[in-house]
Amino acid sequence: MLSTYLIQKAAGFKKVFYELTKFFTARLSTLVIEVFGVELFIYLGMNAYLSKFIIQFVVLVANYVISKFLVFTKEKNN
Numbered sequence: 030m031l032s033t034y035l036i037q038k039a040a041g042f043k044k045v046f047y048e049l050t051k052f053f054t055a056r057l058s059t060l061v062i063e064v065f066g067v068e069l070f071i072y073l074g075m076n077a078y079l080s081k082f083i084i085q086f087v088v089l090v091a092n093y094v095i096s097k098f099l100v101f102t103k104e105k106n107n
Contacts, residue, residue, distance in 0.1 A: 048100060048101065051099065051100045052096070052100050055092070055095040055096065055099065055100055056092070058095075059088045059091050059092050059095070062084070062087065062088060062091065063084050063085070063088045066080075066083075066084040066087065066088075067080050067081055067084050070083065070084065
């Protein structure tokens with residue numbers, strides 16, 4: 030009985046760790062989009078504040094979409 034409990038706890042930890050890894054990877058990728066996007070817009074001659082505003086909106090939407098559809102997905106039970 031104790032071994033079953035420990036196995037279930039380990040499986041739960043693996044799932045949480047996998048989800049956490051996906052979450053941090055997604056956030057790091059949107060960080061890269063933000064840093065290089067702002068630099069690109071400034072290089073192209075756009076105002077720094079406007080470029081930051083536009084990229085923040087893009088990152089906000091990207092974070093939502095990635096979290097909703099790639100990171101926090103429900104498992105399908107067949």
